[in-house]
Amino acid sequence: MITGAGGMGVPTARNLGTDHHIVLFDNSQDRLDAAVAALDGIEVTTVLGDVTDRAAVDALFATATGIGPIASVVHTAGVSPSMGDAEFISRINALGTVNVDEALLALASGAVADGAAIVNVASMAAHLVPAELIPETLFPGALTDPDAFVAALLETYAPFPAEARSGFSYAVSKGFVKWYSSAQAERFTAAGIRIVSVSPGSVDTEMGRLEAESGAGAMVEGANVPRWGTAQEMADLFTYCVSDKAGYLTGTDILNDGGVVASMRARQG
Template identity: 90%
Template sequence: MTTVSVITGAGGMGVPTARNLRSDNHIVLFDNSQERLDAAVADLGGAESGDRTVTAVLGDVTDRTAVDGLFATATGIGPIASVVHTAGVSPSMGAAEFVTRINALGTVNVAEALLALDSGAIADGAAIVNVASMAAHLVPAELIPEKLFPGALTDPEGFITALLEVYSPFPAEAHSGFAYAVSKGFVKWYSWAQAERFTAAGIRIVSVSPGSVDTEMGRLEAESGAGALVEGANIPRWGTAQEMADLFTYCVSDKAGYLTGTDILNDGGVVASMRARAADAAR
């Protein structure tokens, strides 16, 4: 039986993840750029090369109808074995509302569309990995408005409005960066808070929080502080897209069959270093 791995985001981390998973699954790539999709398929050797094929689907994660269409295409090929949700944007790529919609509501749309599938469309041992960020670990917990997060599932527009109000007291130039941290904090929250719902459907759910990764999007943030964070890390270099892809691949594999409802921080020790230095300074 052909099983399917759905990967959102045909960029830096999505392509090596697809390459890892392709030997065992038909890959369905989802992105809002036809150019990126075409490049990804070519990078993977073409749609028909190798043991499995690749299907590219054009669409936006903020459009639930498009996401439902993605899963209709995927389940028409075979049961879903895994979903790796890498699609997202960084602070340099847009205003606070745009960042929040893509990162937070995009996660809701992808995960909830998966959860809405009939049980026969889900392979045994299925799993979803949502990509969060170390940024969610760097912001003080009291600034992450978790009490507002359930609203994303019941009133998406009200959720966006409420978060924009949370951002408003901060300087305008900080809104996108703060929105990024909060929206990735939402991804972390969703991946543990909804774990029981996914367990009931036979799906494991995990989030992974990468640090500074050497991708086109990651390098956009080099001048806004990410470069300095890398230099101060326990492992003072940028992470690679392949390192992240290997972790995502492990998380959706049978080897991680006991792993669900948690976040994995994969940041080269940035957060650990910052916490240790803060603790030393407070003594």
């Protein structure tokens, strides 16, 4: 199963579709239709819905388990700073992750294949914000009172200039994805599911290029690998993470950013 029929979702589906039936979830029928056309020859079932709607996510999993046990979930659905305000970004990136992952965890025995894994897509942005600015003490609230959690996040954004809040909320929401994929690993392990997050750098997709004007391009120019990453490179890593070859990998984040974070830290040091 793959959430997000955009730039990284399609090559991931192509990779995994060589020996799996793909269930593809997105909130745009146009994107789903385009993905199916690009995945000619691969068995694909599409489901239209929003990751912030838990009922829609539960319906997605009902569709998937009706086809067979779920082997893996790659959760690529998310939004970038240019795509909305701080609340919108927080709900999509943070609560969307909770909805998808918790729905997987709630499945009855037999609905999930042995050795199943989930990959959550975070971002290098979560590695660039000073740790003391990531409000991790608020994060557990996402599992108990989602609306109060979002309200608390918005309070932490309030001191920032209005034009900076979307960018900061993006980094925090992706920091949440990293935190969740580590902090909840024992719960997933108990259910026989591996969970990891991957933090891509600047990726040459439609969404990635939206951020070029905000400075992403300048960071790439100074990186150890001075180019944008490709969607296929990210898809290949996601594919490895959910494969049997990565059977010892869980509860951690993989930074795949061409060395941007390393370069910036070296210069600051």
